[in-house]
Amino acid sequence: xxxxxxxxxxxxxxxxxxxxxxxxxxxxxxxxxxxxxxxxxxxxxxxxxxxxxxxxxxxxxxxxxxxxxxxxxxxxxxxxxxxxxxxxxxxxxxxxxxxxxxxxxxxxxxxxxxxxxxxxxxxxxxxxxxxxxxxxxxxxxxxxxxxxxxxxxxxxxxxxxxxxxxxxxxxxxxxxxxxxxxxxxxxxxxxxxxxxxxxxxxxxxxxxxxxxxxxxxxxxxxxxxxxxxxxxxxxxxxxxxxxxxxxxxxxxxxxxxxxxxxxxxx
Amino acid sequence: xxxxxxxxxxxxxxxxxxxxxxxxxxxxxxxxxxxxxxxxxxxxxxxxxxxxxxxxxxxxxxxxxxxxxxxxxxxxxxxxxxxxxxxxxxxxxxxxxxxxxxxxxxxxxxxxxxxxxxxxxxxxxxxxxxxxxxxxxxxxxxxxxxxxxxxxxxxxxxxxxxxxxxxxxxxxxxxxxxxxxxxxxxxxxxxxxxxxxxxxxxxxxxxxxxxxxxxxxxxxxxxxxxxxxxxxxxxxxxxxxxxxxxxxxxxxxxx
Numbered sequence: 278x279x280x281x282x283x284x285x286x287x288x289x290x291x292x293x294x295x296x297x298x299x300x301x302x303x304x305x306x307x308x309x310x311x312x313x314x315x316x317x318x319x320x321x322x323x324x325x326x327x328x329x330x331x332x333x334x335x336x337x338x339x340x341x342x343x344x345x346x347x348x349x350x351x352x353x354x355x356x357x358x359x360x361x362x363x364x365x366x367x368x369x370x371x372x373x374x375x376x377x378x379x380x381x382x383x384x385x386x387x388x389x390x391x392x393x394x395x396x397x398x399x400x401x402x403x404x405x406x407x408x409x410x411x412x413x414x415x416x417x418x419x420x421x422x423x424x425x426x427x428x429x430x431x432x433x434x435x436x437x438x439x440x441x442x443x444x445x446x447x448x449x450x451x452x453x454x455x456x457x458x459x460x461x462x463x464x465x466x467x468x469x470x471x472x473x474x475x476x477x478x479x480x481x482x483x484x485x486x487x488x489x490x491x492x493x494x495x496x497x498x499x500x501x502x503x504x505x506x507x508x509x510x511x512x513x514x515x516x517x518x519x520x521x522x523x524x525x526x527x528x529x530x531x532x533x534x535x536x537x538x539x540x541x542x543x
Numbered sequence: 544x545x546x547x548x549x550x551x552x553x554x555x556x557x558x559x560x561x562x563x564x565x566x567x568x569x570x571x572x573x574x575x576x577x578x579x580x581x582x583x584x585x586x587x588x589x590x591x592x593x594x595x596x597x598x599x600x601x602x603x604x605x606x607x608x609x610x611x612x613x614x615x616x617x618x619x620x621x622x623x624x625x626x627x628x629x630x631x632x633x634x635x636x637x638x639x640x641x642x643x644x645x646x647x648x649x650x651x652x653x654x655x656x657x658x659x660x661x662x663x664x665x666x667x668x669x670x671x672x673x674x675x676x677x678x679x680x681x682x683x684x685x686x687x688x689x690x691x692x693x694x695x696x697x698x699x700x701x702x703x704x705x706x707x708x709x710x711x712x713x714x715x716x717x718x719x720x721x722x723x724x725x726x727x728x729x730x731x732x733x734x735x736x737x738x739x740x741x742x743x744x745x746x747x748x749x750x751x752x753x754x755x756x757x758x759x760x761x762x763x764x765x766x767x768x769x770x771x772x773x774x775x776x777x778x779x780x781x782x783x784x785x786x787x788x789x790x791x792x793x794x795x796x797x798x
Contacts, residue, residue: 299664306650306661313652382644383665384624537627541556 286533293388300389304396322404330356330408337473346416348475353412354501355472361402362438362496363463368394369442370449370456377543387539391442395435409504421506430499430509436521437496440528447535450542466493492520545637545716545747547599547622553630554592554617554772557582577614577772591617592772594631599748599765606763606780607752608787613769615752619643619719622750637747640666640715642724645706655690655697655705656681662709676712683738684708685731700727711738718746722753723762756788 293300312318330353338348369391373380376390413420449455470493471479479487488494495516502509577591592614599605607615620626621633623641648665649658659680663673681690684704689697697705707726726735743749743762753759759766759780766783768776776783 296664296667298670299667302661302664303648306653310650310652379647379665381620381625382647383641384639385665385667540626541629 282536283529283533286529286536289386289532289536290388293386293392296386296389297392299385300392300396303393304400307393307397308400319404322401323407326357326360326405327408327411330412333473341474341478343475343478346418349412349416350409350418350505351471351475351501352473353409354504355470355497357402357405357408358497358500359467359470359472360405361398362434362493363467364401365395365398365438366441366445366463367456367460368398369438370445370459372442372446373450373539373543374453380540380543387536388443391439391446395439395442399435419506423503423506423508425503426508427500427503430503430517433514433517433521434496434500437517437524440521440524443528444524444531447532447539450539451535466491470494470497472497492516496520545599545601546634547597547636547717547748548634549595549597549628549631550633551631552592552595552621552628552633553590554614554621554626555582555629556589556591558587558589577612577617590772592621592769595774597767597774597777599750601747603765604749604763605751606759606766606784607750607769608754608759608766608783609769609775614772615769616643616721617772618769619721619750619752622717622719635717637716639717639719640713640746641719642710643719643721645710645724646702649694649702649706651695652693654693655684655686658694658705659709662706663712666710666713668712680708680712683734703727704731707735711742713742714745716746717748718743718750720749720751722755723751723758756784759784 308319312321315321317324330349333356334345334349334352337343337352338345341348368375372390372394373387376393379385380387380390412418445455445459449459469487470491471488476484476488489512495513498513499509499517502513577589578593580588580590582588595618607618609615617626619641620643621628622635623639623643624635627633645662648661650661653661656677659677660670660673663676664670668676684690684707686697686701686705689701694702694705703726707724724735724739725732749762751759751762763780766776766778766780766787767774768783768787776786
């Protein structure tokens, strides 16, 4: 029985990857709905993020006496990427709940709903990434060829986010107070991760805990470090890779066990 | 070859926020709905369908009869694959097409053309296939210039024409319908009828839920009568419809 349901879970995920055109259409529809008939159009996504980065950058940069050329690019990339990570996890919690009308009427592979949510956030991330070149130019930061490694890092980040969103989506469909708890946990993780502060500001003994044992730090670094001009450490890669392997194994078992129940919970 | 094989299939919903005790007292004598009960863990459950056993093969045109809440729509959803049985087994072989909620997924701010592609994607039609059919769909719907206007500018009738035109390009092996689709004004009705008829003819198994005796007599060769989630009677059209409609009129006269 156990093997059978895990196989069913895998074929659901495989079937979902074959419905990418549907994922694409629905994801774009979600984004377009947000800025249809608005004055700025897609630009408002970028502007609102940009204003936040500029404000936090100037205020906190002065507070911590961090050099702007180093702090601002780190902050900008951190906030943009964290915006992506936290939104995917938060929206992942409600990915099945939000699509309950479709799930109870059409037999579409359920993983499509997780992919749709992720794709919509990738599109929004694309809109926000435009801020980075502006920040780089503003502080006079050079770009290195290593920046292309961030694409690989991003792929690994998305692989991780997908299993997290899948497990949370299933759990939250059953327990409706879970999304709020997840939101609170993410808030805390935000402050424990070097986004608003630079890693080197930490005293040496503390950094081992806050950095090495913090999965969010590793997932963030594999994308951010190349953007800022240096390679992610071996530990960053190892941690992210291990996280995806273990995470997906657990997710497949979990999804296999509970997938047929999701339509009943909605 | 399409095949549907149900064996003691049951659909049971646990209701997570119902107060168990007060509902248990109201278990008896309900005219509508499935069966309310409690499971071995003491949770309130609604048994929408219970111990359904039947086999449908190529050529079967099955009518579903029953009171409101008997389980007809739930059975249709089981047949489409939305609900896997909570007990028993349900084997469905063949591509399923459902005409149950043809407006699902519509975005009112998007244009008619964009919504055609969205509906097509939801129905599982490939983009290449949609590109082939798009002109035919637009022509059939007779919406003209409105096809590139946002859907919120459409009247209900125009909306129905659009979703009907898209949904009827499917050629599934198993077709599910909740009441016959009747769309459009006098001019449109006849073409719509013909289009729907050709879709029904091309399908291998048809399952149609309805309250209309005439429709079932004209369309179906087998009928399943559901009552409170269980099969009360199953057989050829004449026998079951006589029994069902006979019972209903007796109940009305007795009241």
